Structures are given as structure tokens and as C-alpha cells.
Amino acid sequence: MDDRELRLPLEIWSSVFDLIETSSLSRISLACRSFRWILYPRLFRSLRIICQFSDDIFVYLYNTSHRKGLADAFARLEFFSSAAIAPCLRSCTISFQKWPDPVFEPVLNKLCDHLSRFTNLQRLAFENVMITSQRAQLISLTRPLEKLSFANCSMETDISLSQKITTDELTLRYDRGKCSGDHSNAWLSLIHTTSLQELDARSSALETLSEIATNKIPLPSMKVIHLNCEDDVISSDHLRVALPMCQSLSRLYLEPRKGGMLLSFPHITQHLSFYEGPHYFLQFLQGEQNELRRVKLFGDRYQGICDLIDIQQDFQYFHIHAPMLESMHLRAFPTSELCRCITLLFPNLRSLAFWLPLQTQALCPMLALTHESFLPALMKMCLPCHLENLVILGMLFSNSIEGAQVIEHLTKKYQSLRHIYLYFPQGYWVTWSQSSDSSEGEGGTGPERGEMAVGPVDVEYDWFS
Numbered sequence: 001m002d003d004r005e006l007r008l009p010l011e012i013w014s015s016v017f018d019l020i021e022t023s024s025l026s027r028i029s030l031a032c033r034s035f036r037w038i039l040y041p042r043l044f045r046s047l048r049i050i051c052q053f054s055d056d057i058f059v060y061l062y063n064t065s066h067r068k069g070l071a072d073a074f075a076r077l078e079f080f081s082s083a084a085i086a087p088c089l090r091s092c093t094i095s096f097q098k099w100p101d102p103v104f105e106p107v108l109n110k111l112c113d114h115l116s117r118f119t120n121l122q123r124l125a126f127e128n129v130m131i132t133s134q135r136a137q138l139i140s141l142t143r144p145l146e147k148l149s150f151a152n153c154s155m156e157t158d159i160s161l162s163q164k165i166t167t168d169e170l171t172l173r174y175d176r177g178k179c180s181g182d183h184s185n186a187w188l189s190l191i192h193t194t195s196l197q198e199l200d201a202r203s204s205a206l207e208t209l210s211e212i213a214t215n216k217i218p219l220p221s222m223k224v225i226h227l228n229c230e231d232d233v234i235s236s237d238h239l240r241v242a243l244p245m246c247q248s249l250s251r252l253y254l255e256p257r258k259g260g261m262l263l264s265f266p267h268i269t270q271h272l273s274f275y276e277g278p279h280y281f282l283q284f285l286q287g288e289q290n291e292l293r294r295v296k297l298f299g300d301r302y303q304g305i306c307d308l309i310d311i312q313q314d315f316q317y318f319h320i321h322a323p324m325l326e327s328m329h330l331r332a333f334p335t336s337e338l339c340r341c342i343t344l345l346f347p348n349l350r351s352l353a354f355w356l357p358l359q360t361q362a363l364c365p366m367l368a369l370t371h372e373s374f375l376p377a378l379m380k381m382c383l384p385c386h387l388e389n390l391v392i393l394g395m396l397f398s399n400s401i402e403g404a405q406v407i408e409h410l411t412k413k414y415q416s417l418r419h420i421y422l423y424f425p426q427g428y429w430v431t432w433s434q435s436s437d438s439s440e441g442e443g444g445t446g447p448e449r450g451e452m453a454v455g456p457v458d459v460e461y462d463w464f465s
Helices: 010-018 022-028 033-043 057-062 070-080 102-117 133-140 205-215 237-245 279-284 310-321 336-345 365-370 374-379 400-413
Strands: 046-051 091-096 123-127 145-151 167-173 198-201 224-228 251-255 274-278 294-298 327-330 351-355 389-393 419-423 429-434 450-455
Touching: 046 070, 046 102, 070 102, 091 102, 102 133, 198 205, 205 224, 205 237, 274 279, 279 310, 310 336, 374 400, 400 419, 400 429, 400 450
Parallel strands: 046 091, 091 123, 123 145, 145 167, 167 198, 198 224, 224 251, 251 274, 274 294, 294 327, 327 351, 351 389, 389 419
Antiparallel strands: 419 429, 429 450
């Protein structure tokens, strides 16, 4: 192709390429050098190196230079470290299949040596590797990261850095039973904690909280924390000390582990805007929560169904202490009594979602637990008068025809509704959205006011994240 034919501004070509599938961009880049230059940042945004063992045990034992992926890993590192490609890289992950793995050690060393070349790197992840003093020092010399992850990793003791690693988000993950050795490392000692904004320690909560509490680590910029809620975590003195160190905390996620019963929770900070966790921890929220806008609630086991009696009692906390609540996402059946309670206590609620089990062996689980049939309960739903968005994730023993009937009935009854999303166990949606050109007070009610769609469509419904 003659470059004289490419007289459009580069910004327009860039916009055109945004509309093309990534799988086709590599072929387009072969057309001319101008296209290659434009497409480099799209084609080479991510580098993932997986250091595997060969399937042939004899190759591994007697000819380790032929280890599966070894030559390819070095070649890819050389390519991505080149002057033209290195600035394009945004995300980098290196994963070892097992540790120790002496043959692949040079790959990890070379990656760390080249990190400073990736001047626009945003995400960096390590899995099942050893972080030595030298490697930690090289990581600290990278530009400030958006996300840093250590999964099943270990680190040398007494690492001392001339400057700490700067990142907005830190993830510490351990798959107990899959990783060997002691993983209760002081990872926060490597991090510039005063700028850390999000911490995900769902599988290492006790170790991380212990490090914060023992070393009195201040986390003044911390806004989001993900924790698991096993008994040893929620009963730990470290939790009482660690959470108050996060003065700016606004989003708290509490994830129960499978099979674990939860007892009580000692302390939750003020100034939350989002809470995800068991509903019976609400009574432990401290003082007025005037900034709390969104909640996602479930029961006492791993994302279990809420107790339909106890949750109504726990709602009294929100009614008194969180008057500005806007969105509620419940792992609960939409019974008449529960919907009536929500309507009475939260008349100004804007978004409401019920998240139900999609697979069950019970003939009719809602009827078995509540003596109320599922579809008739939906038809008779009592909703807050200002509700705009309604989501039912898990239409039990129903079909698209019945879903359309539910939508028709509710939209006639509640004029404030703008979106209804019904998700079926078969993997498709029945959705209704108010037409953009329709206005309040204009003629027509029910689905005539909006547009209905049925099928396996991509739906953006989550106002709770």
C-alpha cells in the first residue's frame, strides 16, 4: 500500500482500529509501516510467561535445554524489551508451574532486569516465584504501578530497599495446599504503604492483618479492602488494630470461606460508601453511615442465602443509620414479606437486585422454605415508589413468556421503573428498558413505554460494583 493513500489523520485511523477485533489487527499491521506504528500499542499490551515442565520426563531429566517454553520465553522477552515494543507494554505476568525451578530462573532474572524498560507498565503479577532482594530492588525501580500481585510467592527474609515499590493496588493470594513453604511474609514491608489504595488479602487475611497491626503500618490512602471472614480472622485482635489504620476506607468486602460459620465481627470503620458481606454484620457497623450508598448482602456461609427473618431485623440498622442508601443486592428470595419490609424501610431506594441459586435439586426451593410460590410472588411484588432498576438473577422454573408477563405487570404497576433484568438458569435474559425518547406522563403503560429483549445478550446491570 502506498503511504500517499493514507492521508487521513492518525487519530482517525486509531478510531477506526478501535472498532476492529483484536484478532484481525495483526493482519492489518502487515499492510504498511504506518499501520504497524499505530497498532503496536494495541497488539503488544500484555506479556504472559508461563514456565512449564515438558510432558516428556526424559527431556526434562537429560536435556533441560529443551525444556518446554524455555527458548520461547527468552525470545519473547527480547522482543518485548526492544525499544519499539517496550513502551507499549501495559500488563506483565510471569508464572512458574512449580518451585524451585532452576532452569527457568534466568528467565525471571532477565524479566526483572528489563522492567525499567517498560515505561508504561501498569500491572505486574508474579506467581509461584521467590522474590529475592535483587528482584525486589529491580521491581521498586519501575514506574508507579496500578496493580501488583503476588500469588503463592515467597520472599527472602530481611529485604532492605533503597526505595519502596509504589502501587495503587496490591493482591496477596495463597492457594493453601498448592504452595509449599512458609508464606507468612512481610509483603507490606516492600510497599510504599502511604499511597496504597486497595488491598486484596482474601486468602491471606490473618497474615496481612497481623503485619499491619504488629508493625503499626499506617494506610492513610486505603479505600478498598477485601478480606475473608474465617473465625480466626474475625476473632483476631489484629483486626481491631488494623482497620482503624485505614482512615480513608470506603469499600469493605467480607468474603466468608466455604463451609465456615461466622460468629461476630468486632469493628467496622465509619465512612463506608460500599459494603459487601454477611447481613448480620450490619449491627457492628460503627455509628452513622451517612456516606453508605450501596450494599451487597448474603448469609453466614460462602455467599449463602440470607435468613429471611433475621435479615429483616438487620435492615433496621440501615433504616436508622444509613438513610442515604441507594442500591441493595440481596442473596435472598423475593418473598412478599421481604419486599414489603424493604418498601417500608427504604422508600427512596433506586436499585434492587435479588441473586438466587441457578441450580438446585429442590423441586421448588422458595416454596419449600417460605411456603410461597416463586412466580406469583414476583407478580405481587411490593416495590419502593422511586425504584428505577430491578434485577432478578435466577428465574426459578420459569420461561421467557412468564418473564414477559412479570415485566408487563410490574411496569404497569410502577411507573418509576426504567430497567428490569431477569436472568434465567438456561443462560439467557429477558430485559426491559424505558425508551430513550419516552418521557414521564406520556401515553402508554407497561412494555409499550419501553423496549423488551430476549436472548443470551450482554447486559450491563450491575450498579453495585
